[in-house]
Amino acid sequence: MQDLTQALVELIRRTSTDLPADMELALREAREREAAGSAAQGALDTMLVNTEMSRAKSRPICQDTGTPIFEVHYPVGWSTRKLAAQIKQAVTIATEKSYLRPNAVDAISGDNSGDNSGVEFPTIHFHEWDEDAVKVDLMLKGGGCENVGAQYSLPNAPLKAGRDLEGVRRVALDAVTRAQGQGCAPGVLGIAVGGDRGASYAFSKQQLFRPLGDRNPDPELAALEETIKAQANELGIGPMGFGGETTVLDVQMDTMHRLPASFFVSVSYMCWANRRRSMTVRGDEVTYS
Amino acid sequence: MIHKLTVPIPDEAIEALHVGDQVEISGVIFTARDAAHKYMVEQFIKTDGNPQESEWPLYELLQDKLNGGVIYHCGPVVAKDAGQWRFVAAGPTTSIREEVYQDLVIEHFNLKAVIGKGGMGPRTLAACQKFKAVYLHAVGGAGTLIAERVVEVEDVHKLKEFGVPEAFWQIRVEGFPAVVTMDSHGQSVHADVAAQSEAKLKELVAA
Known part of the structure; x- marks a missing residue:
């Protein structure tokens, strides 16, 4: 061995030092969507300059x-x-x-x-x-993005979230709203549906290894990934929570078998420094x- | 226009700032996060300025340097070359964890600015208004870029007890970039964005 x-x-x-190309490209595209001279665009510019500096200097x-x-x-x-x-x-x-x-x-x-x-x-x-x-x-x-991750046990009465894909959509948007800019938006969401509490969180993090734009093979789940991404961006939280067009860069989800009694939705939030x-x-x- | 602030920062310079303004800070500032805030409140503030004898040197230093000064919520990556500390990566950490301490620290030391990320709550906002201070938002994750603006590590306090991320790093910065997101006039970008996004969420999950 x-x-x-x-x-x-x-x-x-x-x-630690070299941000993957898919993230850098997504940040560049997000920059073009923000108003010129806005705090949101300024934040994205800083992220992009920082990305180049870290790579060139081999620093975190x-x-x-x-x-x-x-x-x-x-x-x-x-x-x-x-x-x-x-x-x-x-x-x-x-x-x-x-x-x-x-x-x-x-x-x-x-x-x-x-x-x-x-x-x-x-x-x-x-x-x-x-x-x-x-x-x-x-x-x-x-730690900043880990702290804003969330796990929901469905049904969830306050959010009127039942044990179905509509319920998943509701709790995912709730998690993004609660996170505000604290997870260093624009982030990426990894979502797991099912499992026990521990397995569900671990599986949600595994989604974050997928390249941006990779869609779930199940067309219903793929559509929900797109819907949550679009609606999370309608929330207007924006880069670093300054307000703006881009709050999440992508959403990736998958399901695992669960007990009949349990229906967990785990949302892992990954910061822009993905x-x-x-x-x-x-x-x-x-x-x- | 970028507002250039030099420590110690006078009240007039703080009052001229409004949410959305960009600033650049120069001078000697201190990193302080969870352990440091808990320590300051327990040792200096709850004792009405009568800390244990062993803590007097640090207390006097902070009283001097934080008067008109700046605290930065940051746990850096550092390196030591030939006995001299250097900042390698030094972006902000999440500030809201210090919400229970920050107003007390602003009042006690006459702090003029707190730099961090994610914003802070109503207690800190009230203190900013009452004692003329601002909350400045740095870009989270911009570790390398901000470390370049740290031109000298003057000293470090409580390194052994608190560890690298939590120690008080006494640093000289030049042109440290940030955005005012909570001003001394009662305005908070964070409160506004939270209210707007919560209203939008209600729309998106309306039954």
Whole structure:
């Protein structure tokens, strides 16, 4: 089994410092929709300049380098225990190199571990697959947007949200309204319907790895993604909550089986600094995307 | 037009600002977030200015530097080169968590501006009006760009106890860009946008 530590450090560097092209393009398009000279347009300009500077200087786009969330796909026979150790080592090295802020604090005392090590930190999920390659997806999810995520148990009487797609639409728009600009709009929504509470939130975050514009294969869900996106933008919250045309850049959802008794809708909000990248290791060859 | 503010900021400069105005700040400011605000209120304000003896040096420094001064809600990424700290990424953090402390801190230290993101609530807005202060919104996530405006890290306080994100970083900034979203005349962009979006939501979910 190879030592992937250095390759993982590079994955972390790229994720923290180089905003993916689909996000940058979406921000450019959003900029054109805002009134010239408005605070909203000014905010988008700042985001775009910052994006270029971070990439050129290899510095974190945002100082909140978030919870590192690793989704690891590995071939039969690999040791997940050893992979986890390599990931943790890479996170420590990336923290020393200032690609990551020391971001893990004791839940009660608040004491900072100093190197992003901690209990159940970073987040790592393993998935064995049949391919003869290791693929690591990494997302850095900051606290501002994580704090505005929401989970609803349907039916929800105040929102008149029943156990159907119309109910999902209602609670999703409620979540965006409650978030205002606090999640660093314009953001991306990952929505999961079903599951238990824990699985539902995890699945909503997995939606955020999809490229912008990717639609659910189910035409009804695809249509709802479009509807929620359009209506969220009608709310007028705008970039950073300054008021404006663009509040979300995309909405991506999927469903999972649930108990007959439970109907959870989980909304994960990702900020404009939507840092997610992948690394594939096949033999000695490492590619990043 | 961009309003250029230099610390210490006089009341007249604050009164000239209105929501939507763009500003650039220069001078020595302090980062302070959750742990720092809790500490200031518990050590300095609830004791009526009689902190434990060990805290006197920091108290006197803050009394001097925050008089007409600026607090920045930020937990930076830092690096240390040859013994000198440097800001690497330093965008704002969410401000509303300090809502229960901010008005007390504005009053106690004669603070003139708070920089953060996401806006603050009615208590802070009332304090801005009563004590002549403003809330300034920086662009969240613009970590690299804002760090470039931090020309010197003068000192850091409570680093060991609070950790890097939560420490008081005493920094000299030049041309720090922000937008006034809460002014000293009782206006708040955040209150307006919240009211408009909530009305729109009602429309969109009307049965």
